Structure formats: structure tokens, C-alpha cells
Amino acid sequence: MKKLTPIIEWGTLLFCTGTVCFYLFVILYDLIHRGAPSLSWAFISTQPSAGMTKGGILPAITGTVLLTLITAVVSVPLGISCAIYLNEYAIDSWLTRVIRACIRNLSGVPSIIYGLFGLALFVQGLRMGTSLLSAGFTLGLLSLPYIITTTEEALRRIPASTREAALAVGATQFESIRDVVLPAALPGILTGVVLTLSRAAGETAPIMFTGVAFYINSPAGYLNQEFMALPYHLYMLATQHQAIDVVRPLAYGTALVLIMVVFILNLTAFYIRYKHSKNDE
Amino acid sequence: MNIAARENFDKVVKLAIRSTGLIVIVLLGGIFFMLLYNAFAFFLKVSPMDFITGTQWTPSGKLASYGILPLLVSTTLVTIGAMVLAIPLGIGTAAFISEYAGKRLKNILKPAIEMLAAVPSVAIGFLGIVIVGPFLAHLIGQPNGLNALNGAILLSVMALPTIITVTEDALRGVPNSYKEASYGVGANKWQTLIKVTIPAAAPGILAAVMLGIGRTIGETMTVLMATGNAQAFPHGFLGSVRTITATIAIETGEVPYQTTHYFALFAIATVLFIMTLAVNIVGEYFVNRFRKYHSA
Amino acid sequence: MTNDLIKLSAQSVNLWFGSKHVLKNINIEFQQNKVTALIGPSGCGKSTLLRSFNRMHDLLPDVRIEGKLMLEQQDIYEKNTSVTQLRRRVGMVFQKANPFPKSIYENINYGLKINDVPKEERDGIVEKALRESYIWEEVKDELQKPATRLSGGQQQRLCIARTVALRPEVILMDEPCSALDPLSTLKIEELIIKLKKDYTIIIVTHNMQQAQRVADKTVFMYLGEVIEMGNTDDIFNNPKNELTGNYVKGRFG
Structure with missing residues (x-):
């Protein structure tokens, strides 16, 4: 009995870890195993056809790429600038602490609420209609708190003495930020940006009522028009199509492409972080 | 210049x-x-009383009724289910990573968990339809297995990375001197973990659970795809439910601008917002308490 | 002695961090081309005083300064004083070596670049500064290497080179050797003595031997006040104040 207990104890923890790994394995295995047969050059390079039962997902891919780009254009400059304001310029007071707490909590706000906000502000309030731009702005807002938080963390890791060194040779505060602080914090900022964008690329709820469409006739690319996107395409193929069994292989193919896009972005972020941690040694 | x-x-x-x-x-x-x-x-x-105590959410019926209770119960049910599944697994995995796993194993497990966190919710929802659904249907003899249990299982998978990461941070934050003291009086690794490390990390673990709950309550696509979305009052884990998030997702697309129904969706979104905010603030409180306690 | 030029001075200076009174009625003068050591127990305000001469407190919230700090005839805290210009005239070397996370060359070149030194002159100035700081021989073949790969002592000499490259009039040194081994410390002390002929140097130090080795003048501070100042020899061998005597003999601190 005495010899058995450690095995049971250790086994319990191993079981937990094993189950978690099993989940990841099942997700990857199922998507790859059943999605790979659908993948082909034609699948990612042609328009859907025959009422979505045939053809490829090209417009959904370009739609997701464009959407992510707009998200980046909206959130990256604003987010980094806001983080610089908070970490470099704002005087630490109860006000900045409240602002920080708000921004942290905003990153916990459900994405569907951003969708509602996008609908009320961009689609209806600013009369931008359901469009690529409305959806991009909505995802941009959703991404802002993450970009701000990760950028501020990266800035905070740069010691005050580095800033003082620049000031002491006669740099202005902005010059010290531009020439010394930002370059040093860049890998950390970049990691945060890429991870945030990978999250945005996979989001569905915020774009559902701000501009995404199941099918559009023209190729994506018009800022003021509706567009297709990979996550929404998967959702529609999986739940709303009238011939659900017929399109299942297409749904699997779409899911696999989506997860590949997200993982490639994630691996890029890991790579930046890994390379940076090596440089530090 | x-x-x-x-x-x-x-x-x-x-x-x-x-x-x-x-x-x-x-x-x-x-x-x-x-x-x-x-x-x-x-x-x-609509009077707040009717909103809070109403047991019917039928905004498009002839006699529109805006009771949030069925949605609230649905969200709660799915969240509780997800936590029952995710908390023990999450703590167990975190303990394994921080106390037992070697450096090389850690370097595999941690990225794996980050990968799991990166899977988009729509993909998880899809797998709920094609894997978990049929599995449950077979087990309990339902036609498709789209019910609260399915949603809970999927949400537990989505909450796990958050719970594991934050718990692991908390366990790692327990000073070594505590553990050494425990070994000093003859306790073994397991006893130290159960009696010393986990209790010492309790506020941090609580924070992990709170942040996990926050993520679960606000999740939209998985529950939208996997729980069946029946409008009736929920009947337990094996019945179909329709959460707050799913209701917003389904109805916002069709609702005319600035009607009572339109405003109603913002009202339930506000409830959702307050719930996640409360959970996150409690979580943050415990994170800070844990930090203070151990840096003192 | 008396006809020596007064380079820096403080007149009735008081400084508060929030409600904490850190510098109390400081009256002090620093002579040109001399090394002055600021000594005193931790928390006596010597670093705070040093940093107020090139306005390093500007970015901190809740700092209040009263009284006058002068660089020759210029009021350091006057509204029209350009802080950028001031810092070019009053350079600083910090307690912990803080090279920029850039190459060795770029560490020195950066100050020249932002201060509009013509491009064709920079290479020469970089070399001269490195030579003056006795680090040229060690790094001349690897100027493009990241400065963070240098040893602690080399990094500190690089920081001094970075400062002298700009030809300031005053160099403030805030315990420049506190993180270094004895050999590196010795090298930096030699360097300080050599630099004296071109610069006015103020050095904060905890090390009594160091003060005696490098400083012409010594100032003893205690709890935010200047207790005694004078020639280094007098301060260490003939202190007028009992507190000074106890401190330099190592009875507290």
C-alpha cells in the first residue's frame, strides 16, 4: 500500500496534464485528419460556387487578411501611443491607476459586447454601414486594451537608468523614447502585437453584425462593402447551410486554414520572444 | 536641428x-x-422588476416578454458545468508543471497550453458539433447532443489555459522557504503540495478561477454553436440552453434599430458586462492580495 | 585658493519629495577644475543634490525645489533655461553603468548625433573619447559589438567616454565604482584624476579611501544638511565637527 500511494498521487497530476494534452491533440488531429483532404491549391485560390457546396474560400482568406490589416492600422499606432503616454509621460497618480485598471478590465469584456458597440457607433452612429471598415474598427477597439497592456509591460521592463542615460547626453524626452526606449522594447511590443492580431483574426462575434457576410459576389477589398471572413465562413458552413452534410468537408477545410493562419501568427510571436530572450543572455 | x-x-x-x-x-x-x-x-x-424576474424571453412574440432569467440561468448552468470540469484539471496540470515537470517537459507543455489558448472559439464550437455532440448523443440517446453539457465541456477547454497559467504563476510564487520548512519536518513532495504549497497559493488560484469564469461567461461562438439555443426555460445539463451571449448573437442581426427589442439586447449586454467586470475585479483583487502577501 | 572660479553653486536650496524634506538649506560652492567628493551615510541627500545640478529630477512627480542652483552665472531652474543645453554642459555618470542597448560605437556616437556634431568629425571624437577613458585599446577592434557584452568596469568607462565625448564643463558622478571590482575601481580613479584638468568633477562616494585618493575638496552631508566642507585633508584629519569625525572614522554610516 505504501508503495502504491506515490504512484496514485503522481498519476493524478499526470492524468490532469494528459487530459489537457489530449484535448489539444484531439483538436489538431481531427482538424488535420479530416481537413487536409479538402485542402488544395484550388481550395484557397478560387471563389465558392454552386451555392457554397463547391469551390474554394479565396474571398474569406483575403477578407480575413484585409480585416486583420485594418485592425492593425487602427489599434497598433493608437495602442502604442497610449501606452507611451501612460508609461512615459503620465504622472503616476490615482487617475492613471484608475485608467490602467479600466484598460485591464476592458480586455476582459466579452467580444460580443464590442460587436454591439461597433454596431451602435460605427454602423449606425457614424453611418458607415455594415462594411469592412466598420468591422475593422470594431476589432481595432477590441485589440486596443491588449496592445496597450503588452506595450506598457515591455516599456516597464526598460530600466529608468536607460532613459536617464539618454537625457544625460542631452536628448529630449521624446528623443530618448524614440532612439533608446522603443528600440529596446521593440521585441516585447512586437510579440504582443502579433499575438493580439492572431486573436483578432480568429474572432467571429464582433464582426457578425458589423460587416461580415456569408457570400459576396465581388472579390473582397472595398472598405465600404461587406466582406467574407474565415471564422464566420466556418460558422455558417457548420450551422446555417441547408445541405450541412454536403458542405462538411468544406467546413473542415476552412477550419484547418483558419487554425493554420492563427498558429502561424502565434509561432511568429514565439519566435520573436525566443530570439529576444537569447539575445539577452 | x-x-x-x-x-x-x-x-x-x-x-x-x-x-x-x-x-x-x-x-x-x-x-x-x-x-x-x-x-x-x-x-x-420595460420595468426593471419584469426584466429581472421574468421567466420568459420572447421578444418577437405577440405579447413580447423580456425576462432575463432563462438567459441568466443558461449562462450560469454552462459556466458552473465548465468550472466543475476545468478547475480540478487546471490545478492538477499547473501543479504538475510547476512542481513535477523537468525543464525540458516544461518547455513542451507551456507552448502546448499557449497553442490551446490560441484556438479560435469558432473552431472549438465546430468541434462541439462534429465530435462532442455525436459522442453525447450516442451516450444519452439524443438526436444531436447540442445541449448545456456540450457547451460546458467546450468552455472548460477554453478556460483551461487561463486557469493553468495563472495557477502555475501562483504556485511558482510560493517562497521556497515554505516548501523547505515542510520537507524539514519530514513531509514528502505530495504532502507539501497539498498541505503547504496549494494553501499558500490559494488567493492566486482563486484569481485563476475567477479569470477563467470571466472568460467562460463572455464566450459567444462556442455556446452559440453547441448548446442548441432553445428559447424555453433551461431544464438541466442535458437540455438545450440559450445563454446571454448567444441571444445577443442570434437576435442582434435581425432586430430593427432602436426598438424595444434593440434596447433589450443592450440591457442584457449590460448585465453581461457587469458580471464579467465583477468577476475580473474579484480576480484582480486576489492576484494583488497574493502578491502583497508574499512580497511582504 | 580664493581666486579659483566658482563653477557650480547652490544657494539656500531646499528640496522635497512629496512631504519628505530631503535637502535642507544647502549652501555650497564647487570650484572649477577640482574634484569634490560628496560623502555621508545612505539617505543623507548627496545623490539627490548631485542630480539636481542637471535636473534629473524633472521627470519625477512630486518634487519641489526652492532656492537657487547656479552654473556659473546661469540659474539652472530658471524658466528660460534649456534643460537639453544644460545637460550638455553638465554631464553625468551613474551608479550602475547604463550603456545604451546599442553598439559600443553607437553609445558614444548617439550623443554626437543628436547634438548635431557634423558626421565627418564623429569618428575622430569617438576614438578620442575612448582613448581619454582608457578603454580604446580594449575595444578598438570590436566597436560594432553590443555594449552590453562588455564587463562592468569596461561599461562604466564607456559611460565616462560617452560623457566626455560631448565636452561638458562639469561631470557629475554618482558612486561610479560602487558596482565594480577593486581593479576596475582603480582604473576609474586614475581616469578621474586625469580628467580633472579639463573638467569640474563632483563625485558621490561611500568609499572613504576613494574620497581621499581622488578628491581635492570634500563635503560631508548628514540628514539632508551640509555639515562640513573643506579640503579633503582637513575633513579627514582635522574635522571641525564631531559628527564628521565620527563618520570619517567609520563609527557610523
């Missing part, structure tokens, strides 16, 4: 950066006011 020009430029940039900071704060604050404003418009038309 001469010094005066450089110093002026510095002032201009400072002003510009300060104003972008303010723009962001206004924009993000706008979300809160937009929710409150529209929710307020709703309560001018």
Missing part, C-alpha cells in the same frame, strides 16, 4: 501622444456609456 527646435518638437510630440492617450480613454469609456445609455432607454419601456 538646433536645441530650441528640438525642444519645441519635444513639446509638440508630448501633446500629440497625450491626446492619443485621451482619445483611447474616451473611446473605451464610450463603450460603457453606450451600454448604459441604451439599457436606460430599455428600462423606460
